[in-house]
Amino acid sequence: FSGTGTNMFKEEGAQQGFSSVTKSIGFSTDSITFGTIENGHLLLFETSSSRKLGEGRDCAYRCQDLESGRELALKMYKITNPDQRRAIFHDLYAQRSQVGKHERIVSYERVIESENTIFVLMELLNGKDLFDVICTEALTEEKARVLFRQLLEGVQHLHRKQVIHCDIKPENAMLLGSLEDGTANLKLIDFGCSCFKEFEADSRGCVVYDSYMPPEHVADSKLSPSVPTDMWRLGCTLYIMLVQRPPFHNDAQTQAGLAARQAGQLFRVPEYEALSPEARGLIEQLICGDPSKRPTCDEALNHPWLGLA
Template sequence: MSEELRREYEIGPQIGRGRFGTVYRCVSAETGEEFAVKSIEKALLADTIDRECVEREAKIAEHAAAGNPHAVQVEAVYEDEAWLHVVMELCPGPDLFDRISGREAPLAETEAAAVMAPLMEAVAVCHRRGVAHRDIKPDNVLFDGCGRLKLADFGSAECFGDGRPMRGLVGTPYYLAPEVVAGRDYDEKVDVWSAGVVLYIMLSGMPPFYGDTAVEIFEAVLRANLRFPTRIFHTVSPMAKDLLRRMLCKDISRRFSAEQVLRHPWITSGGGLRATEEPT
């Protein structure tokens, strides 16, 4: 590890490991405040492309998270010839995946809305700044020491704008939008699709498009046949189903943006609007 990092932070135990680096708990020598630091030893990167990926991740995370209250904040970046260290906000609580998998029943609509609203606020800020996250899933939804939601891991993020499309099979199979799986150009609405999958899982305990292998999952995503099995969704409100249809819409031109999701009545009511009529 770099000497500069060790001067300013006391490095603690390992708390995680990612594709390119190891995450440790650390403490500021000046303030005593706790953080997490992701440390990447450049010599272990396979090639120049890997190196560019980790350097870009740090820059995009700084840009997307700065002042974004529901994204993991980047405190500092240290780099020398051998190491790249990204000091970040510490989120010690169980992530959303652990919260969902640790329950015997799906989340109530009010609980799901309490997650979806700040998640979509984080996504909307990223999109306004020209950043698509591209890997939204429960594992990347963290919570800080006060229980505030924090969107994490910008390792797959990409900048967009000026009409430039994005390409590449990036993300996690269950959460990929159809246009990503199909190999077409796509835009930031892939994040809305992924967040829609997260919402479906919170309300049902299962993914909307599934299979036993990655190929079967991809085939189900491409069909995009959205269903609400009665035995699972009989207690879920029409308003929640309406939002899911608008987020998990194969027609990109009709799919909601992050801002439209935030204005949907189910979100603005905190999941408490149980109207019997479908919204128009």
């Protein structure tokens, strides 16, 4: 092994470790072995570039604990890459604040630092993300109610930890088990854009500029994320779960898009109008142009729609 960590991220919770990369002759696959020593015990893990779990800039890989054989999810960051520095710190903050110590949040196992790489080990979630579930089938209100309650419970836990997720959307919720047999378990993932108020003095850079962006952040780019930021995105997610399309058809950052969001002018397609008054009522409370009027997670969990049988 080579490349022992320099303890650059020790204060943020990373364990000093080491790593080794084995090049495969004639193949494009690299085998990566890394580890650390904890209480005198050697911990070794292995992955390869072919074991990718998804796509995207910070995609995860399937990884194996070489002692127990247990499989984990792994994110790898190059320490020298300035574009990945924020994501590194946010995963370290997620580990330190123990956001994953809740059944509705992906569990962070440990963070290991070698000379050039940060290895973030997480619980491996064998399931489908909520976006794929929605694309596959139109959720009834009964099924959506189960999943949305679980999503609210996860976000409620984050807010009690003074963490704003900032990137709530169907793609960042994983469904384990089945809705049909009552084993469905939704888990929130991806804290790369989250705001950790315990550790960050300035969190303005955590705002995600996408179609789920709340209007107050479009109107004021200096505004820091807060509880209403997540509540708006939860409302957009619930709309998509029940209607199978986004609640607005304008770009959030255009003048027309901003005006529609500030006025709460949802895309009122027949599928939306067919929802129960209780479902529409909760959506419209969450997707409210005035952030001060959006409910908290505690209040949303007590909404009549979530109490329906």
